[in-house]
Amino acid sequence: MDYILILDILGVIAFSISGVLTSLKKRMDAFGILIIAFVTSVGGGTLRDVLLGVSVMWLQNMTYVYVIIITTILAVIFRKKLFYLRKSLFLFDTLGIGLYTVVGVEKGIAQGFSPIICIALGTMSACFGGVIRDILCNEIPQIFRKEIYATACILGGFSYFVFLKLNFPVSLIFILSGSVVIVVRLSAVIFKLSLPSIYKKDEDIEDYW
């Protein structure tokens, strides 16, 4: 399971840095930056664990806490250089959401939930850290306006159950459905794909009510 640990740490690093950048833009102080890095990395998984009533993962495993603290300190010190890392960070971030989605789906399956709930738990694990980050920064969550992230997670979660129906071995399903998330997200960004907007041009929503 060493590969998974490495992926997990890469994901936590990418999420922490995204939190650091958001909080720097809001001119937060050291404490605020650390908290935002923290909730961006582990907020989704924490919400999932609280809803499931299981132990919160970062209370059980100090690795998360150490990685977040060290990443935050380095990211603040070298903040002017982060620009040059943006491609690697985007890749880590994408690996991270792929991993988190699958881990979330599997936590749901372990508790005997139906596929829809499991997919929701996977998507929540991958996406809700960013939602809490945006709320703490007093912004409307980005993910509610640009759906590439969430769509990739939902498709990845869905594919998990397709592969499960096909009786693939569990470790293969893990890799394949994580890859679905990663491929969908990479393609969406590279080819600038997005779901068709539900809004008509100049549609005035205020009129409907």
Place this chain on the structure above:
Amino acid sequence: MDYILILDILGVIAFSISGVLTSLKKRMDAFGILIIAFVTSVGGGTLRDVLLGVSVMWLQNMTYVYVIIITTILAVIFRKKLFYLRKSLFLFDTLGIGLYTVVGVEKGIAQGFSPIICIALGTMSACFGGVIRDILCNEIPQIFRKEIYATACILGGFSYFVFLKLNFPVSLIFILSGSVVIVVRLSAVIFKLSLPSIYKKDEDIEDYW
């Protein structure tokens, strides 16, 4: 208990549609709209269940999830027609808060809490979905500024314990205290009642501190 199920579903529908309307005004995408519909419907009950340390209701009963997904899709498609449904929706919404209040109070009683806590749990079940909706939409929660909703829930919860003292049968208490919520809210809206404001005209609060 079929009546209760129907009331519950009507409440979930009304709350989901209120979430859809709020998120459309914020120009959210499909994922954002679904999440806002979801938290508006079940956010209050979820918070209550997490605080009580019991299983979260929508993880146990898929009906909620299906009703919310279907309602959201229909509400987005037919969003221009929602205006014509506004009276029915207001009625469903009112039935919903009546039901949710009483269900919340009873969950508190089942765990042996004192009346004040039970009334708080009932009010939370009915009102905090809207609070979470507003936070996610980056607004100050409406209910903190217009108190008709919460006052109706608190009075309904209070009446529950009055009826209990009078030794009414439980099923009758359920109906009566739910009706108190509904009647107070309907009267408040129809007769434009509200509690007297605590603010004096032109009061400058900034001066106090």
Place this chain on the structure above:
Amino acid sequence: MDYILILDILGVIAFSISGVLTSLKKRMDAFGILIIAFVTSVGGGTLRDVLLGVSVMWLQNMTYVYVIIITTILAVIFRKKLFYLRKSLFLFDTLGIGLYTVVGVEKGIAQGFSPIICIALGTMSACFGGVIRDILCNEIPQIFRKEIYATACILGGFSYFVFLKLNFPVSLIFILSGSVVIVVRLSAVIFKLSLPSIYKKDEDIEDYW
């Protein structure tokens, strides 16, 4: 333990009044003011208890609820006089965060967590009520921008483990580490101390990404 109860109540009073003042500035109604007073006082401890999976403190002990309700009513009625109490309130508030920090640290130790987690739980207990208050009032949490509060809690939590290593008796550690929080915060405010800013003058963060 009577002293602790008195300190706790003084802390709850100070936090409730801080919630009342914030919500008055947002022109909230009676219900909103009560909720904000409530989350400011017990929000941090509630979040800690939910993450730890233990019973939420104010569901177990009605004292909190009564103190918050009475304080809120009095604070709203006498809001014009609060200005004259500001020094006492600042003192109560400081006593409160000292106490809450140590209580949070001890709850973590009781569950066998490592020092870093315990310090985080202590800081969360003392500071996150204010974070939830600010989110509900649609502001970026103050504490993410002015770190005096959090730094004092972190140092107090750290000192707890230093005193523990020195084999001091538990009741003395309680008093000493609580005093560290109080002294650091009082000195910071009186001597206008703060950590050096991480931002350079005119630093343009938008450029980094």
